[in-house]
Amino acid sequence: MSNLIKGNAVIGQSGGPTAVINQSLVGVIETLKGCRSIPKILGANHGVRGIVENKFFDLKDISKTDLECIANTPAAALGSSRDKPDEAYCEEIFKIFQKNDVRYFFYIGGNDSADAARIINEMAEAEDYELRTFHVPKTIDNDLRVTDHTPGYGSAARFVASAFAGEDRDNASLAGIKISIVMGRDAGWLTASSVLGKIDDDCGPHLVYVPEVTFSIDKFCDDVKAAYDKHGRCLIAASEGIKDSTGTPVVVGLAERLGHTVERDSHGNPQLSGSGALGDFLSEIVKQRVGGKKALRVRSDTYGYLQRSFAGYASPVDQAEARECGRKAAQLAMDGSQDGTVVMKRATGDKYKISYHRAELKDVARHTRDLPAKFINKAGNGIMAGYVKYATPLVGDLPKLGRIF
Amino acid sequence: MSNLIKGNAVIGQSGGPTAVINQSLVGVIETLKGCRSIPKILGANHGVRGIVENKFFDLKDISKTDLECIANTPAAALGSSRDKPDEAYCEEIFKIFQKNDVRYFFYIGGNDSADAARIINEMAEAEDYELRTFHVPKTIDNDLRVTDHTPGYGSAARFVASAFAGEDRDNASLAGIKISIVMGRDAGWLTASSVLGKIDDDCGPHLVYVPEVTFSIDKFCDDVKAAYDKHGRCLIAASEGIKDSTGTPVVVGLAERLGHTVERDSHGNPQLSGSGALGDFLSEIVKQRVGGKKALRVRSDTYGYLQRSFAGYASPVDQAEARECGRKAAQLAMDGSQDGTVVMKRATGDKYKISYHRAELKDVARHTRDLPAKFINKAGNGIMAGYVKYATPLVGDLPKLGRIF
Numbered sequence: 001m002s003n004l005i006k007g008n009a010v011i012g013q014s015g016g017p018t019a020v021i022n023q024s025l026v027g028v029i030e031t032l033k034g035c036r037s038i039p040k041i042l043g044a045n046h047g048v049r050g051i052v053e054n055k056f057f058d059l060k061d062i063s064k065t066d067l068e069c070i071a072n073t074p075a076a077a078l079g080s081s082r083d084k085p086d087e088a089y090c091e092e093i094f095k096i097f098q099k100n101d102v103r104y105f106f107y108i109g110g111n112d113s114a115d116a117a118r119i120i121n122e123m124a125e126a127e128d129y130e131l132r133t134f135h136v137p138k139t140i141d142n143d144l145r146v147t148d149h150t151p152g153y154g155s156a157a158r159f160v161a162s163a164f165a166g167e168d169r170d171n172a173s174l175a176g177i178k179i180s181i182v183m184g185r186d187a188g189w190l191t192a193s194s195v196l197g198k199i200d201d202d203c204g205p206h207l208v209y210v211p212e213v214t215f216s217i218d219k220f221c222d223d224v225k226a227a228y229d230k231h232g233r234c235l236i237a238a239s240e241g242i243k244d245s246t247g248t249p250v251v252v253g254l255a256e257r258l259g260h261t262v263e264r265d266s267h268g269n270p271q272l273s274g275s276g277a278l279g280d281f282l283s284e285i286v287k288q289r290v291g292g293k294k295a296l297r298v299r300s301d302t303y304g305y306l307q308r309s310f311a312g313y314a315s316p317v318d319q320a321e322a323r324e325c326g327r328k329a330a331q332l333a334m335d336g337s338q339d340g341t342v343v344m345k346r347a348t349g350d351k352y353k354i355s356y357h358r359a360e361l362k363d364v365a366r367h368t369r370d371l372p373a374k375f376i377n378k379a380g381n382g383i384m385a386g387y388v389k390y391a392t393p394l395v396g397d398l399p400k401l402g403r404i405f
Numbered sequence: 406m407s408n409l410i411k412g413n414a415v416i417g418q419s420g421g422p423t424a425v426i427n428q429s430l431v432g433v434i435e436t437l438k439g440c441r442s443i444p445k446i447l448g449a450n451h452g453v454r455g456i457v458e459n460k461f462f463d464l465k466d467i468s469k470t471d472l473e474c475i476a477n478t479p480a481a482a483l484g485s486s487r488d489k490p491d492e493a494y495c496e497e498i499f500k501i502f503q504k505n506d507v508r509y510f511f512y513i514g515g516n517d518s519a520d521a522a523r524i525i526n527e528m529a530e531a532e533d534y535e536l537r538t539f540h541v542p543k544t545i546d547n548d549l550r551v552t553d554h555t556p557g558y559g560s561a562a563r564f565v566a567s568a569f570a571g572e573d574r575d576n577a578s579l580a581g582i583k584i585s586i587v588m589g590r591d592a593g594w595l596t597a598s599s600v601l602g603k604i605d606d607d608c609g610p611h612l613v614y615v616p617e618v619t620f621s622i623d624k625f626c627d628d629v630k631a632a633y634d635k636h637g638r639c640l641i642a643a644s645e646g647i648k649d650s651t652g653t654p655v656v657v658g659l660a661e662r663l664g665h666t667v668e669r670d671s672h673g674n675p676q677l678s679g680s681g682a683l684g685d686f687l688s689e690i691v692k693q694r695v696g697g698k699k700a701l702r703v704r705s706d707t708y709g710y711l712q713r714s715f716a717g718y719a720s721p722v723d724q725a726e727a728r729e730c731g732r733k734a735a736q737l738a739m740d741g742s743q744d745g746t747v748v749m750k751r752a753t754g755d756k757y758k759i760s761y762h763r764a765e766l767k768d769v770a771r772h773t774r775d776l777p778a779k780f781i782n783k784a785g786n787g788i789m790a791g792y793v794k795y796a797t798p799l800v801g802d803l804p805k806l807g808r809i810f
Contacts, residue, residue: 017578019571043809057809069807075574077809082579166424166714169480173422174487178679178710197716260665263692274583274704275688276681283680287668299679304706305583309571311602312804313718399717402474404448404462404482 007103027326204235412508432731581702609640
């Protein structure tokens with residue numbers, strides 16, 4: 001126990017929640033819980049915002065049964081935050097840490113959270129204040145570097161895979177063109193998972209569009225027509241963040257073309273999630289350009305927040321891994337590591353096996369990782385078998401489905 | 406075996422599919438399968454349309470393993486149809502039946518399908534052609550009469566309940582106003598199920614709007630403001646079919662008000678499903694009227710086809726009951742009943758128990774059943790405990806969730 005320092009721990013959650021971010025939270029709590037050198041385990045309400053406002057929950061006395069229920073619950077049990085703290089903000093955090101004798105800080109989030117942790121950590125070092133700072137990765141986007149994949153991705157991918165597996169059968173029942181929009185502003189990882197539940201090659205999604213590939217309306221309409229002619233129906237998966245050749249999100253371009261407006265946030269970014277606009281615009285274009293005078297059955301759905309928040313359908317693999325990432329971060333801190341993030345490495349060979357390691361905060365902070373070109377087909381409208389091999393172990397067993405036609 | 410007549414069987418599926426309509430299909434097939442008096446079991450491709458086009462699948466030789474996969478698959482494995490056959494259409498069906506020596510007809514569908522079965526049955530009687538005609542109920546809308554509930558409802562309600570349970574936690578993580586649109590053109594049964602997964606009374610949905618209650622934009626905005634002030638967030642469930650005081654769907658009125666257009670089908674009915682329009686319009690109104698100058702976080706999602714087609718999350722209770730309804734229809738026909746539909750009766754007392762009975766086609770055909778007033782609160786924006794008691798056994802065990810705040 002010589003590597004322990006005496007002091008309190010703070011845990012926070014940040015960014016868009018996932019179905020398993022609370023598994024990581026509980027992983028940290030249960031690992032720290034028995035430790036006498038850590039009198040208080042404090043949960044920051046709404047991430048860094050809760051820290052600067054000194055709003056904490058006492059997490060040490062939550063029963064094992066309650067912890068399991070919390071672990072099983074989607075979204076951030078402590079509350080999340082979109083604040084991206086700059087140096088001044090981090091200084092406020094650091095003051096609260098000093099005031100509360102906080103010596104352990106765990107921040108569960110994406111690359112921005114890793115960056116926040118990095119800045120706070122540097123500040124502590126500069127002031128010679130002993131603080132052990134760990135980032136625990138989470139994001140449904142799977143866009144963090146260094147790690148094989150991110151906790152949260154497997155569950156969101158499981159939802160998307162099962163959604164498309166059912167959608168294809170629904171769209172075969174009453175044949176038509178169906179466009180379904182998947183989360184993903186810049187990375188197509190989640191949209192790629194739409195192919196994981198296919199019964200066979202005739203099943204949809206027949207077309208997959210990701211933000212990594214420039215989207216062309218003309219090519220899209222040609223693709224849809226060809227797929228509809230071939231299969232007698234067409235199911236399309238598209239990322240909410242698909243962009244045109246100027247880098248403009250397609251939803252913005254289509255809105256202008258169709259005479260609608262798109263909401264923008266205070267930074268001028270168009271709102272992509274929490275709106276059905278992109279799907280509805282693509283529907284209109286398909287009706288006009290592919291349907292022509294024929295009355296085609298064209299529908300769109302936007303999977304929206306369900307992809308990250310649906311209760312009861314998380315990937316068991318993802319749940320266990322997210323828990324282990326939380327445990328590993330706590331263990332590293334207790335074992336004397338000063339800072340870092342947890343990354344997952346996949347064993348080589350056919351059997352899926354993950355090991356957990358410490359990595360430097362700076363290697364994960366800020367950067368993102370796109371869906372690699374090798375996972376996208378040459379036509380830019382489909383996903384390669386290599387991706388299926390990579391992603392299948394992450395989503396857990398999918399339902400066994402069958403078809404008559 | 407004296408009650409059997411020798412001849413072939415036709416099975417069809419109709420209307421909007423459900424997650425368990427194939428359970429009923431397999432229930433019929435497995436019951437008829439061993440019967441020597443029924444040489445062929447034919448599946449009509451796309452319901453009545455497949456019959457008149459003489460497009461059938463041979464269902465007798467599908468293996469038990471494959472049948473289980475099909476039973477487990479959402480949507481209509483035979484293909485569905487929106488055709489509402491009139492007398493002339495039914496005459497065509499009847500000719501094909503005579504040509505193929507069909508003596509058993511099973512039609513799995515909603516009230517329109519029961520009506521089609523009724524007309525075909527009367528035609529057979531008039532021509533003294535022995536035909537045993539059975540309707541097997543299905544609909545996510547739960548709006549059939551006589552039966553305690555409909556196969557298909559429990560699974561859709563399970564999806565909606567789990568979706569809202571997670572959405573509430575997501576909306577607590579990053580607090581704001583969230584509007585989620587649930588299927589239901591005329592009946593609020595499915596939207597009511599949004600309350601089944603609540604952890605406690607502070608959890609959302611905080612407001613529930615069903616088509617049975619006249620929707621007022623003014624009252625809606627007041628409700629949202631009050632709920633937001635009380636809970637610091639607000640989660641809203643609204644049926645796609647909510648109507649204003651003139652009986653016009655709200656989506657149409659809002660479209661006009663906001664300068665948009667709404668797609669209509671060939672009968673002039675506005676398209677409700679397969680579009681995010683209603684949610685997006687309500688979002689805009691809330692931003693304008695409740696947010697005012699404050700930048701409120703307002704989001705909307707439309708659950709769309711996932712409610713009926715999501716693979717892997719059906720209610721086990723619903724699956725078993727849908728299967729049993731199919732078996733019962735086949736058994737009734739083999740036992741010598743001429744026609745009818747299958748209804749479920751719930752045993753009185755605290756223990757949930759269902760028995761299966763024959764009812765007259767005419768009692769189910771055409772009519773629908775609304776969500777009763779006793780299940781809706783006085784303010785017209787919430788669901789009563791009586792509904793929760795009624796619906797809880799139908800959805801199966803929901804995930805055990807927990808919260809810190």
